[in-house]
Amino acid sequence: MTDAQSWDAGDLARRLAENAEAVCRHYLSAGRRHGNYWLVGDVRNTPGRSLYVRLHGPSEGRGAAGRWTDASTGEFGDLLDLIREALGLTDFRDVADEARSFLALPHPEPDQVGDRPRTIPSRRAETGGTITDSARRLWDASRSLSGVAETWLRHRDLTRLSDLSCLRFHPDCYYRADADSPTETWPAMIAAVTDLAGSVTGVHRTWLARDGKGKAPVAMPRRAMGDLLGHAVRFGAASDVLAAGEGIETVLSLHEVMPDLPLAACLSSAHLAAMVFPPALRRLYVLRDDDPAGDHAVMTLQARTQEAGIECLVLSPRLADFNDDLRYLGRGAMRAILHPQLAPQDVARFLHPVTH
CATH class of the missing domain: 3.90.580 (DNA Primase; Chain A)
Incomplete structure (x- = not known):
């Protein structure tokens, strides 16, 4: 040869x-x-x-x-x-x-080797077209947040749902455990993954039980597809301050007591560590998950923000994550847990009194 x-x-x-x-x-x-x-x-x-x-x-x-x-x-x-x-x-x-x-x-x-291609083509979705194209089609086919998806969020004690434009609902979202398994359909919450300009680059799916009171009984009820690296599910427009974490429900738990704070759910520790910083960002709050992968993401972001001249503050939950804090300790406790971890100027700016 x-x-x-x-x-x-x-x-x-x-x-x-x-x-x-x-x-x-x-x-x-x-x-x-x-x-x-x-x-x-x-x-x-x-x-x-x-x-x-x-x-x-x-x-x-x-x-x-x-x-x-x-x-x-x-x-x-x-x-x-x-x-x-x-x-x-x-x-x-x-x-x-x-x-x-x-x-x-x-x-x-x-x-x-002079005539070899300089780059490797992007991987394709098994259904044809790029994975990002498939993600956008699913987003376009989904409905506004309602029904089973809304029930799911309320089941997680998340009640500020009126302005969550990045979340939608699909009543019959395809699910297949692997390439050799049959296709099933389950209701799903669909989240748009976007870049800093707001363009949809991917979607995250949470397949749900038909009554919305739990995840669907499948092997992997959460999956993302599309161009994810550096992007996020975004709640609010980031300016000089942003809070970022992994899971959608974890990030939305802060929205319950800090509804004006821009938030980003990066969907995994690896993607959190690789998030792209908005150009005007001056302070980043990192929602810490209590596991080795979460610790690694925090350390990576601390190094990256220091290099970029961005202040990085870590927010740590009392329990396993902030959604557990919200569900089991309540909004008053959430506020008390967050208060000493915030920059003083952000307490008055973002930490609302608990009214419900």
Whole structure:
């Protein structure tokens, strides 16, 4: 086999797939093997079980070894895609060089790779079109917030629902546990993921029980799809102050006692750590989740805000998260928990007295 043939993406992907478990142990070290799959939180090596890589199977087609899917985002690909995403690479040549180094293959001479594409195309949704296109279609097909979705939020003691334009409801949202499972339909709360300009780049789905008093009885009732990195579900227009956290219900819990404070739900610790700062931002409140991934996000944001000249303050709940504080301790306790953690000028500006 010549160097030019070895450079071919298909051949590199096949060689990586033959060593799929070793690839996973190297690039997704926070995960673990479970049967024929490697499970981890996402392609950036966050702990969890949302992303799964098939370790053994045919070299191509259905069930091929090395194919992976992130059940939360709808993203999928082969092990070259995984290396690209894990390391944040955009140039095909860099991805191929990394793959060849991992496989201990010789690197080709420069004139043999000069015509290679400089970037790798974006992954596509299995239903056709980009994942972002599919997300926008789902957003357009959803209704204004009502019904089961509104019941779900009130079940979580969230009552300020009149101005939540980034949340909608879909009565029959498709759900499929994985590519080999049948399709089901469940009611779902749909949240728009937007960039700083307000353009929809993705959606987050929370599949719900038919009475709205809990999540649907499916393996993964929360998933996001589309272009998520750096973006968020946004409540209010950010100016000089913003509070950001992971979960929608967690972030909305602050909205109950601080309705004028702009909020951003980034949907995961990895995306929280990578959030894009609004240009006018001067102070960022980070809603801390009490787990190692949440701690890592806080440390990353503290370093990034310091470099950007933005003040970063951490808001810590009394219980596991702020929605637990709201539900089990009440609004008065929420206000008392937040008061000493806020900058003094923001207490009068944002922390409303409890009236209900």
